[in-house]
Amino acid sequence: MRPFDSNDYRKRVLAAVDRRGGTSTSDSFELYDIPLEDAELITDDQAVGRIEAVWAFWQKQRDHPKYRTLVAELVKSHDTRSKPLRYTTSRIAEARSVAAQRGQRDAGRYELLDNAIERLTERYGGIPQSKRAGLFDIGAMGGLAPDEIEARLRRHRTVDDETPAAPRPAAPAPISEQRLNQIARLLGEFDQIRSGGEPTPTLLALLRLTLDDATDADEIAERVGMVAERAREMPAGPLRAVLDELVVHCRAILLGDITRIIGYCKAVSETVADYLRPRVRAAVLVEDVLRHGDYEFLFEEAIDRGLGPAGARTMLHNLAGEFGAAVESVPGSITRPAAAPAPRQQPAPVPRSTPTPQPAPVSQVSPAPPVSGRIDTTRRSPRRQRTAHSPVPEAAPVAPILTRNTAPTPAPAGPPTAAGLPAVAVFGAGGGVLTFAWPPGVTEAMVYLRRDTPPTAPGDPAATALKITNSRYHIDGGFVVPDNARPCHAAVASCRRAANGTLEVADAFGRRARIEVR
Incomplete structure (x- = not known):
């Protein structure tokens, strides 16, 4: 020794x-x-x-x-x-x-690689030349060195196939690598000190927000203030020291010049994309389709790393497109890539007011539970479990540093209506959670619930009206219909604030604004 x-x-x-x-x-x-x-x-x-x-x-x-x-x-x-x-x-x-x-x-280090090789040899009779680069990515996921992977591949015959995809150029990071590493270290230290609860992968996650919320300056400022106030109330110690440093970064990056938060969101997106890319490649390697089970699992992986629902969907479609693969985001419905994959380009942060989801057709039947996926050896138990009874992820618990009550609250009785507000389109109500698209510029919506029949119009006196903000929507993964209100009929109308601050609601529901909730 x-x-x-x-x-x-x-x-x-x-x-x-x-x-x-x-x-x-x-x-x-x-x-x-x-x-x-x-x-x-x-x-x-x-x-x-x-x-x-x-x-x-x-x-x-x-x-x-x-x-x-x-x-x-x-x-x-x-x-x-x-x-x-x-x-x-x-x-x-x-x-x-x-x-x-x-x-x-x-x-276990060889398990991922051996499973992929086995499936490829069953389908192609060997390892296609164009799939070798993907196998090196998969082997690296298991911690294997290039020479260890090459030694494993030499045991199997190589067959000719299509030309491999062109290499993807890396984009420069606007924020220094040193600062990004410092932030990541502090967030990791914050999680270790707390020793429990949801992970904190980004500065926005510290505020219980996602990259979808990156453009909501008012909400970010309010939450940074709450974290700073909570830190001041703490006794001196490691947690107080870490929070004080994180608040400094939040103010400098999230509340500073707009180019800083754009640069930070881009860096986070690239990190998440680099993590997901080999996993997407592993999932589509054999069938050239990102199956629904893998899509759902990787969607949770993206959410766990700080992306919002809209950004996660966009990224998975983009990554699948890089490999020319189709996407089965909804069971039985496969979306083919529109064109040959373009050079690597990460999605910019999606403003919360302009989500770009890939919706399923409106249906009054809860979606089926996900089928088992193709990347079994990369699976773990997601912190937000999707089940047949709860297809939408459970909301992350509000961190102890954010103590205000942010649950949807009943709207004031009889809010005035206004013409010209954009219509809301409802996508689904699986598991008692309404999902719908937020029209551009709309940050608040009114949900009307009625047991006997669909609400007739905004302000229906027989309906219960509940208001929700788009920040609450993204945190919860949709609008959670109270258990004591189900089954019921629901309808959603967009809202806006008048110059004097009064809440106004659309004077009519859109054509696709109603749905039955079971």
Whole structure:
């Protein structure tokens, strides 16, 4: 066992564990820098000496700006983690257990690649030349190096196929890579300190918003103020320090010059696209179709990484188009790409007032549950589960730092109507959640519910009127019809604010504004 080198340990061990996501991805031998093969060779005194050296190093790193959260967790669990390594008998037993765990992880590294190769050889009788680049992407997803992937591919014959797609040029990032990394590190530290709840992939997610909400300056300003106020109420400590730094970034980027937030949203979109691209490629590699089950799963992946519903749909269609693949966003309905894929170009942030969803035909029947997808080995349990009873993702819980009540509230009785407001088109009501398109410039809508018959017109005295903003709509994934109001008939009308601030509602429903909710 070589002597302990603190600088080498920081780069080789601490950085790797932090990059993988924390101590849950590691084991005691790695954390205390004891080679697994030396478990039976070293003496107890040597093991204790290494443990004490690593412990002393952790103590010096407790205020490190990058690793302070990880080190705090290591210090807290030191006694439990180090105990099996101090004595020969327990150290050997622990080494055997860790070796088995590492063996399972290594076997799993090839699972994605082997599954894709198997399906390709079944369909084509070998590996098409044009699919090889995609297999390298899939292998990289499992943590394989290029030479490991090449060695696996040499076991199978290569067959001729269509010419591979042209390489995609990378777009420059308007915001410095250093600042983006700093923001990502702070958000990751924020999640680790909270140790629970929804992830916080972006500055907008810290405010419980998405990239779809990036142009709503008033809402962003209000929520940044709420986070700052909540941070001031906290006692001094790691969470307070992290929040203070994040508030500075929020004000500089989200509330600064418009080009900054556009640049930030573009950088986030490119990061999400880089994450999704190999997964989309894996899903369409065999059939050249992004099937509904995979579409739904990848849609959740995009939402988890900060995109809004409109941006997530657009990105998945664009990525599938890059590979010339069709999209089955609705069960049984396949959308073919209109033309050959263009060079890589990431979607700009979609303003909340101008969503561009890919709607299903209006139907009074709840959509069927998703079928199993084609990228089984990349699946995990999404934090927002879609089921037959709840096809729309559950809303993310409001973070403790945002304490105001943002639920839809009943509209004032008898709001005045106004002519000329754009009509709303309702897409569906699966699981008791209304989904509809927001007309350009409209940020508030009135939903009318009536049990006996469809609402006749806005202001129907027999209907219950509920107002919703487009920010609440995007957070909840639609308008959630209260359980005690179902089954019922629903209709949606757009609203606007008069010059004096009075809410006005459209004087008539659009042709596709009504639907039955079960």
